[in-house]
Amino acid sequence: MSVSPRLLQRQRSSCVYSSIHGFNQDEIKEKLQAFHGGSIDLLKQDSGIAVLTINNPSRMNAFSGSMMIDLEERVSQLENWPEGKGLIVQGAAETFCSGSDLNAVRAISNQQDGMKMCMFMQNALTRLLRLPLISVALVEGRALGGGAELTTACDFRLMEAGSVIQFVHKHMGLVPGWGGAARLVHLVGSQNALKLLGGAVKVDPELGVNIGLVDGVLEGHQKTEGAAPLLQQAENWLSRYTKGPAPVIQAVKKVVLSGRELPLSEALRTEKDIFGTVWGAPANLEALASKSKHK
Numbered sequence: 001m002s003v004s005p006r007l008l009q010r011q012r013s014s015c016v017y018s019s020i021h022g023f024n025q026d027e028i029k030e031k032l033q034a035f036h037g038g039s040i041d042l043l044k045q046d047s048g049i050a051v052l053t054i055n056n057p058s059r060m061n062a063f064s065g066s067m068m069i070d071l072e073e074r075v076s077q078l079e080n081w082p083e084g085k086g087l088i089v090q091g092a093a094e095t096f097c098s099g100s101d102l103n104a105v106r107a108i109s110n111q112q113d114g115m116k117m118c119m120f121m122q123n124a125l126t127r128l129l130r131l132p133l134i135s136v137a138l139v140e141g142r143a144l145g146g147g148a149e150l151t152t153a154c155d156f157r158l159m160e161a162g163s164v165i166q167f168v169h170k171h172m173g174l175v176p177g178w179g180g181a182a183r184l185v186h187l188v189g190s191q192n193a194l195k196l197l198g199g200a201v202k203v204d205p206e207l208g209v210n211i212g213l214v215d216g217v218l219e220g221h222q223k224t225e226g227a228a229p230l231l232q233q234a235e236n237w238l239s240r241y242t243k244g245p246a247p248v249i250q251a252v253k254k255v256v257l258s259g260r261e262l263p264l265s266e267a268l269r270t271e272k273d274i275f276g277t278v279w280g281a282p283a284n285l286e287a288l289a290s291k292s293k294h295k
């Protein structure tokens, strides 16, 4: 499939690494492709909420090399989805993700390949976080290592009662490399981030909510009689933020993103530009015509 120049330009501007940093995406893709197994599945729904599933149940949804490539391709598809409003990232078979596939990690444990894999995943997860969609990580079971990092590449995190997020990197003689440490500091502050990484702390829903990592706790549908399936609960939770026309929801995400990532003057100018895309647009004119009251 050929990629349009506009799409390529948008992808590049969302990436952290490019050829200027000595990063060659095709080269690392070829290496990663050798470690296959599992998939990343994308379901775009008419509601404007997509579901991205980390699917490698026989390895507790660990990321094989080919799944890393899949992830990058799915993010590209979501970048090019004008009707999109929200995204739920979940794991298959009742667990979230056990990080990178340790078989692949062992095979590419040399310094150079490790750096390339790290840059590839930072690019993919940064683009995931920068999607103009409001995103939620739905954590069921365990989110370990790179799986914990993946949760921080979403706008929100919902945990099922009994689930765990754990940055186990220290136990592996590592630190996060997929951007998880930088994002964690933004989410919970440097004191809490130091505790979570330095202690490889098991974060349960209660601790997660207390430190601001977790935005909601869902009832375990298998343990609580009458509870809705988890994905349904997550969709209901997300829908309060995705009600309305896609251009408006996407603009909401973009102004928050620019405020989060850019220096103030630049964020203000970006906000003005984004404001310009919704001012006088159909949803704005419709709201003005309806003389709505906000009681």
Ligand SMILES: CCC(=O)SCCNC(=O)CCNC(=O)[C@H](O)C(C)(C)COP(=O)(O)OP(=O)(O)OC[C@H]1O[C@@H](n2cnc3c(N)ncnc32)[C@H](O)[C@@H]1OP(=O)(O)O
Binding pocket: 058, 059, 060, 062, 098, 099, 100, 101, 102, 103, 142, 144, 145, 146, 147, 168, 169, 172, 174, 177, 178
């Ligand atoms: C970016 C840096 C990183 O992400 S480094 C990787 C960090 N992750 C890890 O170290 C996770 C290691 N795995 C575990 O701790 C356990 O397998 C967990 C996930 C707790 C599950 O335990 P338990 O319920 O007893 O199942 P199990 O150990 O029998 O696992 C089932 C099969 O899945 C596999 N598995 C699990 N995690 C990985 C992984 N990260 N990479 C490759 N394979 C993994 C296990 O080896 C096991 O496979 P098998 O059935 O023995 O063939």
